[in-house]
Amino acid sequence: QLQLQESGPGLVKPSETLSLTCTVSGGSIRSSNNYWAWVRQPPGKGLQWIATIYYSGTTYYNPSLESRVTISVDTSKNQFSLRLRSLTAADTAVYYCASPKYDFWSNYYLGYIENWGQGTLVTVSS
Amino acid sequence: EIVLTQSPEFLSVTPNEKVTITCRASQSVGSSLHWYQQKPGQSPKLLIKYGTQSLSGVPSRFSGSGSGTDFTLTINSLEVEDAATYFCHQTSGLHTFGQGTRLEIK
Numbered sequence: 001q002l003q004l005q006e007s008g009p010g011l012v013k014p015s016e017t018l019s020l021t022c023t024v025s026g027g028s029i030r031s032s033n034n035y036w037a038w039v040r041q042p043p044g045k046g047l048q049w050i051a052t053i054y055y056s057g058t059t060y061y062n063p064s065l066e067s068r069v070t071i072s073v074d075t076s077k078n079q080f081s082l083r084l085r086s087l088t089a090a091d092t093a094v095y096y097c098a099s100p101k102y103d104f105w106s107n108y109y110l111g112y113i114e115n116w117g118q119g120t121l122v123t124v125s126s
Numbered sequence: 127e128i129v130l131t132q133s134p135e136f137l138s139v140t141p142n143e144k145v146t147i148t149c150r151a152s153q154s155v156g157s158s159l160h161w162y163q164q165k166p167g168q169s170p171k172l173l174i175k176y177g178t179q180s181l182s183g184v185p186s187r188f189s190g191s192g193s194g195t196d197f198t199l200t201i202n203s204l205e206v207e208d209a210a211t212y213f214c215h216q217t218s219g220l221h222t223f224g225q226g227t228r229l230e231i232k
Contacts, residue, residue: 096169113160113172
């Protein structure tokens with residue numbers, strides 16, 4: 001069973017850069033049937049997709065965040081990471097790592113998410 | 127960006143009743159619409175994929191219908207444990223989510 005675990009700071013200052021890592025266990029980040037993604041949820045609000053990456057390095061970004069975000073993958077550590085720059089209070093949220101499904105044989109991005117991390121709360125405050 | 131609009135935003139229902147939540151897309155997403163349940167302090171849980179496809183381990187009282195721009199999540203014979211927020215999610219274009227429907231059990 002695929003498991004994902006986020007790690008990173010719980011408190012970051014405004015204007016600084018947030019770095020989060022997701023460690024994948026129970027499977028390989030080089031899996032041909034999985035993409036890897038970050039999704040966030042401000043307190044009491046809905047879900048917002050941030051970015052997605054395939055182990056080969058193909059990336060997709062939310063246009064509203066693209067100028068501040070970088071997603072990357074480290075296959076040697078079975079991890080993928082998020083960097084979010086120029087933080088403001090509006091970036092305060094629970095950040096989830098997740099794994100959208102991909103059908104490698106038909107080259108079709110399925111996109112639904114069966115596997116999520118438990119989430120980590122990041123507060124942006126001085 | 128494809129915008130998903132859920133209705134209603136809040137429901138208060140008694141056990142054993144039937145619940146219907148709708149999700150409308152700003153443009154056609156085909157069948158690429160999925161439903162999740164999220165309980166407080168937990169990650170979302172996938173209930174229905176591709177509009178109508180049930181998942182192993184999800185109670186049979188949960189079902190989905192629709193295609194194109196209009197989708198419905200139905201919960202038959204509501205149970206107390208179904209109290210949660212429900213989200214729709216489209217993957218036809220870049221991922222977007224509905225704003226959520228909070229379901230309270232009376």
